Amino acid sequence: MIVKLEQDVSAAEKEALIEKVKSLEYKVTTVRTQEAEYLVGTGSKEFDIRLIGNSKGVEDVHRVSDVYKLVSRKWKVQPTRISLGDGVEIGEGSLSIMAGPCSIESEEQIDLVSRHLVENGVSIMRGGVFKPRSSPYSFRGVGLAGLKTWSGVARANGIKIISEVMDVAQIEEMYPYIDVYQVGARNTQNFNLLDALGRVDKPVLIKRGISGTIEELLQSAEYIFSGGNEKLMLCERGIRTYERSSRNTFDLNAIPILKEKSHLPVISDPSHGIGIRHHVESIALATLMAGADGIIYEVHYSPEDAYSDGQQTVDFRESSEMIRKMREVFALREGL
Amino acid sequence: MIVKLEQDVSAAEKEALIEKVKSLEYKVTTVRTQEAEYLVGTGSKEFDIRLIGNSKGVEDVHRVSDVYKLVSRKWKVQPTRISLGDGVEIGEGSLSIMAGPCSIESEEQIDLVSRHLVENGVSIMRGGVFKPRSSPYSFRGVGLAGLKTWSGVARANGIKIISEVMDVAQIEEMYPYIDVYQVGARNTQNFNLLDALGRVDKPVLIKRGISGTIEELLQSAEYIFSGGNEKLMLCERGIRTYERSSRNTFDLNAIPILKEKSHLPVISDPSHGIGIRHHVESIALATLMAGADGIIYEVHYSPEDAYSDGQQTVDFRESSEMIRKMREVFALREGL
Amino acid sequence: MIVKLEQDVSAAEKEALIEKVKSLEYKVTTVRTQEAEYLVGTGSKEFDIRLIGNSKGVEDVHRVSDVYKLVSRKWKVQPTRISLGDGVEIGEGSLSIMAGPCSIESEEQIDLVSRHLVENGVSIMRGGVFKPRSSPYSFRGVGLAGLKTWSGVARANGIKIISEVMDVAQIEEMYPYIDVYQVGARNTQNFNLLDALGRVDKPVLIKRGISGTIEELLQSAEYIFSGGNEKLMLCERGIRTYERSSRNTFDLNAIPILKEKSHLPVISDPSHGIGIRHHVESIALATLMAGADGIIYEVHYSPEDAYSDGQQTVDFRESSEMIRKMREVFALREGL
C-alpha cells in the first residue's frame, strides 16, 4: 500500500500511522520526495482500507500489488511530467528530443552541436564526460573541466544538458552543471548509485540494463523514488541477445509495456538500440509511433571523426531530417 | 556470382558457361525459378567479370559476396513484388494486411471473419488448419477438410488465404486451396520442407525462427529460391529472450535490416511479437513506420472463446480501428 | 493422470474406463507403446484415485501434474533402459559412448572409424547421411546409399548406428539400416516428424532445440511416447546465447535437471556443446560427472580434412584418450 501524507501532518500523527500499518503485518518504509511524504507498506494480509484512509494525516491511500509501487501506474494514474526549467518539460503529451555526441570532445564541438540544436528547436543536449570504456586503454572522457565548459555554452544557448554519472562521488561535483543525470546500462543495478541519486533533487534518466528485464528497470526507478527523488525517466536502449546483425536488439515491446506499467516518461535510444547510423532514423520514428515520450540519440558534425560510437552517430543533415520527421510522426500519433 | 541466363540459351552455351565458372574455381549450382534460370557460383578467387559477362547466353552477371545471393539486394536492386492474382499484390509501395484467427474452427467463424475483412477492404486472410501444438494433448486443427471449406468461402469473397504447412506431404494436398504457404517459426530450418517448397510455384511466407538469426532467415529464403521459387516473403515475429513481460521480444531492428539486405517483401507479426492483445496495435503501427511492407495479425469475433492464442487476438472492433490507423501511418510514411 | 492397462484388458473394460475418466472432466488420450497401453488424462478436478484404481482392467494409476506425463519421473520412478540388441544397452548405471564423424564421407572413412571404435570397446557409431546444411550450396550428405554401406560395415563389426532423420519420408527407408534415429536440434519441434517417430518401433535420441527450453525437450519426448514409442533418449547439445567465445553455450544445469524430471536416459554432446576441438574432452568429462548416461561426440581420422565440423572433431588419439578418461570418471562417479 502507498499512503500519501498530508503536507502538514504532525510527528505524532505520522508515528501513529506507522504503528497502525505495522499492526496490519506490513513492513513500513518512509519516503520523502521533492513532492510529498509517503509511507510504503509491503505485505500481503487482507485489510480494510478505511482503517488507514480515515486516519489523521492521510491525504490518500492506495493498494498496490506490484513489487514496484511508487513508480507504478496502478497507484499514480496521472502521467508524470518533469520540468527542467525555462519551459522545458518531459512527459506524456510532449515530444522530447535529446541529442548530442557520444563523448564531449572540445569546445569547438560543443559550439557546433549547440548551434545545430538551437537551429532545430531542440532544448536538451546529451554528451558523455566520464566515458565507461570497457578497455582500460581507451579514451576516458574530458571530465569535470569539460562538463563546466559545456554547461556554460549550453546555458548561454538555453539548452539543458544530460550526462552519465558513473559513481557516487561524481554526483555532487556534477550537480551545479547538470540538468539530468543519466544512469548507464551497466549501472542500472548499481544500488549504491541509485540510493545516492534518490537523495538528490534533480531529474534522472535510467537506462535499461544491457540484459536487464523490464521489471528490473522499474525496480531501479523504485529505488531512486523511494530514496526521495520522483523526477525519473525510463529508457529502452536495446538488449543483448544472440543476434549479430546489430549491436543490440531493440526490444520494441518495452515501449508500450513500460508506458502501461509506469506513470514515468519513457524515452527511446535508437543509437544504441540498433547501432547502425543509417538505420537510426527508422528506429526513432518507429518507437515514437509505439508511444515513446522522447528520443535520445547521438549526433556529431563529423561522425567519422568522433572519438566514440561513430558508427551509430548521425551528422547534422541527417539529424535535421530526423527531427522534422519525428515531429510529423508525433503529430500523427497524437491525432490517431 | 549470379549469372542470369538468356531465355533462349542453348544447352551447349549453358554447358560452356558452367565449365567457365568452374575453371575460376567457383562451385556451380543451377537454379531455375518461375522467372528465369541462373547459375550461382560460390567461391572467392578474384576474376575479371567480363570473362563471364561477354559469354554467349548470359543476360547479366553480378558479384555477390553474401552467403545468401539470390535473395540479396546487392544482386537484385529492384524490390520484389508478388502477385496473388485478382489485383492482390504484396511488396514495396503497397501495404498488405493479412488477418484472421489463429486456428480455423468452424464454418461460422470463417463466415464472420471473411465478412469483417471484406467490410474493411482486407484481401488476405490467415488461419491455421494444421496446428503445431507443443503438447500432444492440445487441439490439432481442422485439417484438410477445414481448408477446403475455408477456401471455398474465401474465394467467394475475393479473399486470398495464407496458412501454415508443416510437412512435405501437406504441400501437395494444400496446393489447390492455398494462395500463400506459411513456414512457421519452428520450421524455419526444416530444410527438407524448404527444398520441397522450392519446387512449387506458389508464394511462401517464411517466419524467422524462434531464436533464429536474421542471416538464417535469409539463408532459408535462399534455400527455397535456389530450389526454384522466387515468390518469397520474410516475416519478423519476435524472438526468444530472457525477458518475461512478453511472450517474445519483437526485434525492431529486423525490419530495416531485412529491408536493406534483401529485395523480398518484409512482413511484421505483432500478435506473436508481443503476445498481448491490447498492445498489438502499437507494435503494428510502429513496425509499419519502421518500413514493413505488411502486417499479419490474429483476429476473432470473440477472442475469449478462441481455441488458441486468445490472449493475443483482437476482436472486430479493435481490428477495424487498427486497419484505419495502419492506413494512415502507411500514408504518412510514404509521404515523409 | 496415467492409467496403465492390464495386458489382457477387454474392449468393454477399456471403454468403461475411458467413460469414467471423462466423467471426471478429464480429457482422454489413448497411448499404445511397445511395452503397454495407457490412458492419459489431462484435467485439474480433484478426484478420488481409488475410483479409477479399483476398476477392472487397470494395472496401476498415477496422478501426474506435469504437462509432460509419460516421460516424467513422477510417474515412472524406475529409470528407462533401452536395448539396442546384442547386449548393447543405454540407461542409468551404464556409460554409453557414441562416436563417429559429423558426416559419413566414404567407405574408407567408415572402415577406419569402425576399427577405432572396436579397438576402444565402443559399440555405437554416429554419423550423418542427410546433412542439414543451412546454406543450399554446401555438402548435402551421402544419402541412403551411404547409409546402406555404413550399416553393412557396422553390423559386421558388432556396432550399432545412430543417424539423423530429417523428414517423415526418410523414416521408412532408413528403418532396415538404423539402430537409433536422431532428431536434430532444428527439428526438436517438428511435430509431424515426432508423430511419425511415435509410430515406429526403434529408439530415438531427441536433441534439445537450438534455443529450446528443457520443458520443450520433455514435451517433444512426450509427443513421441504418446504416439507409441517408449525407447527415447534426451540430449543436451548446447544452446544459443549472446556469448561468442563458443559456438553454443553448454547448459550444464540441463543434465541434473533432466535426470530429475524424467526417467529417460540423458546424453551429452560436447562436440556441438562447445564446438572447440581441444575443449571437447573437458566438457565430456564434466557432464559425465554431472550425471549424464552417455556422451555422443565427433571423431575423424583427420579432422582437418573432414567435410563438416572439423573444428570440433577429435582425432583417434584424442578419442582413445577421452574414452579412457570417461571410463575412469564414470567409475569414480558411481563410487562416490
Place this chain on the structure above:
Amino acid sequence: MIVKLEQDVSAAEKEALIEKVKSLEYKVTTVRTQEAEYLVGTGSKEFDIRLIGNSKGVEDVHRVSDVYKLVSRKWKVQPTRISLGDGVEIGEGSLSIMAGPCSIESEEQIDLVSRHLVENGVSIMRGGVFKPRSSPYSFRGVGLAGLKTWSGVARANGIKIISEVMDVAQIEEMYPYIDVYQVGARNTQNFNLLDALGRVDKPVLIKRGISGTIEELLQSAEYIFSGGNEKLMLCERGIRTYERSSRNTFDLNAIPILKEKSHLPVISDPSHGIGIRHHVESIALATLMAGADGIIYEVHYSPEDAYSDGQQTVDFRESSEMIRKMREVFALREGL
C-alpha cells in the same frame, strides 16, 4: 606489447623506453602492480621486437594481440597463484573451497558456520554484509559492524574472508577486515569500482556479469590489473538466458575457455549457477572436473531460515558430503 621493466630501472631509462614505444606508433600505458612495473603498448604496426628487447631497463617484452593483455596467458604462461597468508593459497594445482551463507546475519550464525568450516578443513568463508537487493524494501545487510564481528571470529579460527564490495567508498572501510574483495555480477562493468580496486593491494574475485561475455570478464580483470593489482580471480556464476527451469544457466564452456585464455585462477559458483539446492553438488563436481581451481558456494545451518537465497543454500550435512566428494574428484582430475 607488454614490456616488463627491471626492478632497478632508472627514470631516464624508463622515459627513453616510453618514447621508443611511442615512436612505433603504439599508445603507452604505465602499470605498476605489487609485483612489478610494466609498459603496456596498444597498436598494430609491425615492429622488430629486438628494438625494445635490447634496450636498457627491460626485463622482457612480449607481443600480445588480445584486447586484454596483462591477464592473458599468451603473455604470462605460468598460472597465477594468490596467497592470502598463513599458508592459504589459490591457484592451479590447489583446490580452493570457499563457503558461507549468502548474508551474514548474526554472531551465532558466524560461529556455527566457522565451526563447520574448521571441522571440514575449509579455510575461506564467504558472506555478504552489504547486500545488493534489487528491491528497496528487502533486507540490506549487517554492514560494517557485522563485518568487524565476522572478521574477529574468522581470524580466531584461522579462516580468511571474502565479501562483496559494492561501492568505492566501502573499499577503505572494509580493508582491515577483508581478505578478498568480491565484485558482484551487477558490478562487473562498474569501471570506477574496478579502477579503485586496482589501487588496492588485496586480492579481488571478479564475477562474470549477469549477461556478461567471457571477454568482458577478462577486460574487467585487465582494468584492475592495469590499475596496479595483480591478485585477481575470475568467477563463472551462470548467465541469464531464456531458460526458466533454473535461476541462471551455468555456462560450462566458460571454465575451460577462461583457463585457456588467462593465467588467473578460475572459480566456479554452483549456488547461483543453478540456484537449486539439491543440484548444487552436481554442478560443483562437474565444474571441478572441467578444470576449475575452486568452488564458492552457499551454506547455512538452516537454509529454510536464511534471510536470503535459502532455495539454493545447502546445510552442514550436505556441505560436508560435498567437500568430501570435491576432494575425491579433484584428486582424480589431477591424476587423469
